[in-house]
Amino acid sequence: GAGVSQTPSNKVTEKGKYVELRCDPISGHTALYWYRQSLGQGPEFLIYFQGTGAADDSGLPNDRFFAVRPEGSVSTLKIQRTERGDSAVYLCASSLSTGDEQYFGPGTRLTVT
Amino acid sequence: LAKTTQPISMDSYEGQEVNITCSHNNIATNDYITWYQQFPSQGPRFIIQGYKTKVTNEVASLFIPADRKSSTLSLPRVSLSDTAVYYCLVGATGFQKLVFGTGTRLLVSP
Numbered sequence: 112g113a114g115v116s117q118t119p120s121n122k123v124t125e126k127g128k129y130v131e132l133r134c135d136p137i138s139g140h141t142a143l144y145w146y147r148q149s150l151g152q153g154p155e156f157l158i159y160f161q162g163t164g165a166a167d168d169s170g171l172p173n174d175r176f177f178a179v180r181p182e183g184s185v186s187t188l189k190i191q192r193t194e195r196g197d198s199a200v201y202l203c204a205s206s207l208s209t210g211d212e213q214y215f216g217p218g219t220r221l222t223v224t
Numbered sequence: 225l226a227k228t229t230q231p232i233s234m235d236s237y238e239g240q241e242v243n244i245t246c247s248h249n250n251i252a253t254n255d256y257i258t259w260y261q262q263f264p265s266q267g268p269r270f271i272i273q274g275y276k277t278k279v280t281n282e283v284a285s286l287f288i289p290a291d292r293k294s295s296t297l298s299l300p301r302v303s304l305s306d307t308a309v310y311y312c313l314v315g316a317t318g319f320q321k322l323v324f325g326t327g328t329r330l331l332v333s334p
Contacts, residue, residue, distance in 0.1 A: 115267070144320070153311055153324025154268065167320060202267045209320055215267025 113137065115216035117203050123222045124193055132188040132219045136205030143186050144213060145178055146202040154202055160186060161209050193223045228312045233329040242299045244328050246312030249293045257288060257295045260311045262327070268311060272297070299330075307332045 116135045124130050136143050142161050146154035156170040160180045168178070175193075180186040190197055200220050204213040229247040236242045248257070256275050260268040272279055274286040274295070285298040299306055309327040 142320070144322075146322075151326070153327050154322070156321040156323065159320050170321070204267065212270050213322065215269065217266055 115203055115205050115214055117201075117216040117219050119219060120217065121220045121222075123224060125224055126193060126195060128193050130190050130193055130221065132190075132201050132221070134186045134188070134203030134205075134216060136184060136186070136203070137214055140205035140207055140214075141183065142206045142209045142211070142213075143180060144204040144206075145186070145188050146204065146215075148200045148202055148218070150199075157188070159209075166209070190221075193221075195223045197221060198223045228314055228325050230310075230312050230325060230328045232326065233331070235331050235333065236302055237333050238303055239301050242302050242306070242330060242332075244297045244299075244310055244312075244330070245294055246297070247294045248312070248314045251292050251314055252316070254316045255314050256316065257286065257292075258313045258315075259284070259286065259297045260313065260322075260324070262309045262311065263307075268324070271310075302330075302332045304332050304334065306330065 118133045144159040145157040147157055148154040158168040158171055158178050159166055163180055163183045175191045177189045200218040202215055202218045204215045206213045256273055258273040259271045261271050262268040272281055272284050272286045274288055276288050279286045287296045309329050311324050311327040313322055
């Protein structure tokens with residue numbers, strides 16, 4: 112079946128702009144996770160949802176970052192007033208339920224110029 | 225979550241067995257050891273998970289000594305397509321936040 116998909120695959124934006132990154136989880140998966148991966152580093156946890164609610168957002172770096180999952184399926188990561196330091200690959204993962212094996216998408220490469 | 229230490233990189237040749245060791249001196253009693261593989265431009269992929277002794281699946285084997293302060297991922301007869309970054313993670317089963325280190329970059333040559 113279809114895996115986790117993320118759009119766009121690449122996003123280039125100017126410093127100060129607003130961006131939205133979308134994640135479509137595997138159908139039926141109730142848990143959804145966002146990670147950020149900088150060059151040469153492992154992924155870093157940002158936030159996870161169980162259903163529609165953010166169960167843990169402790170990894171969000173600051174209040175410019177926000178994520179939603181209004182219907183318990185698709186999720187959008189929103190970044191306001193982007194900074195060059197936000198440049199990274201943003202990975203989304205989903206699992207059948209919290210704590211189950213996480214399946215990752217290919218990521219969205221964000222470049223802030 | 226327990227901190228892990230792994231080699232930054234390893235080189236191998238096709239057909240050889242590769243063993244990647246991970247140190248996790250502060251592993252807790254309820255922690256499991258999980259290995260992920262990541263290819264360029266892809267998200268990480270679960271390989272194997274274990275608690276103690278030995279676990280084997282169709283992809284790899286995981287060896288965990290009695291003190292559980294380290295673990296070794298064994299890849300039998302690697303091919304060029306095994307070139308990837310391998311991450312060792314330690315945490316309680318059912319944990320939500322995967323904590324990745326910098327991983328081990330494995331390069332398999334012809």
